[in-house]
Amino acid sequence: MSEKHLSSRFEADLDLLSSKLLERGGLVEAQTAHALAVLNEFDSALVDDVLEGERRLNAMEIAIDEEVCQIIAAYSTQIERPFCGKASKHSTRNRAGIPQQSERCGHGDAG
Known part of the structure; x- marks a missing residue:
């Protein structure tokens, strides 16, 4: 699509x-x-x-x-994530499955 x-x-x-x-x-x-x-x-x-x-x-x-x-x-x-550009290939999520700050904005471990 x-x-x-x-x-x-x-x-x-x-x-x-x-x-x-x-x-x-x-x-x-x-x-x-x-x-x-x-x-x-x-x-x-x-x-x-x-x-x-x-x-x-x-x-x-x-x-x-x-x-x-x-x-x-x-x-x-x-x-794509708004305001962040391309998604990171290494996603980190909390227990609820919610993307952490580092995943949402593609800043690695900067969370």
């Missing part, structure tokens, strides 16, 4: 993810306002609506988290 095509696809994936995050943010705001209205009105009938909204938001959060993981997995080995 060409670098330009890969970069365009990566940008498109990030744009879609950004849209989903903004959508979720709007839903969180609406959910908060709805929950406050329920508290102010002491309307127990509306509690189920708030709980259903919370379930939807939680499901959306999980879906977004999974999408982030898929994007990271798909592009982590294909895109």
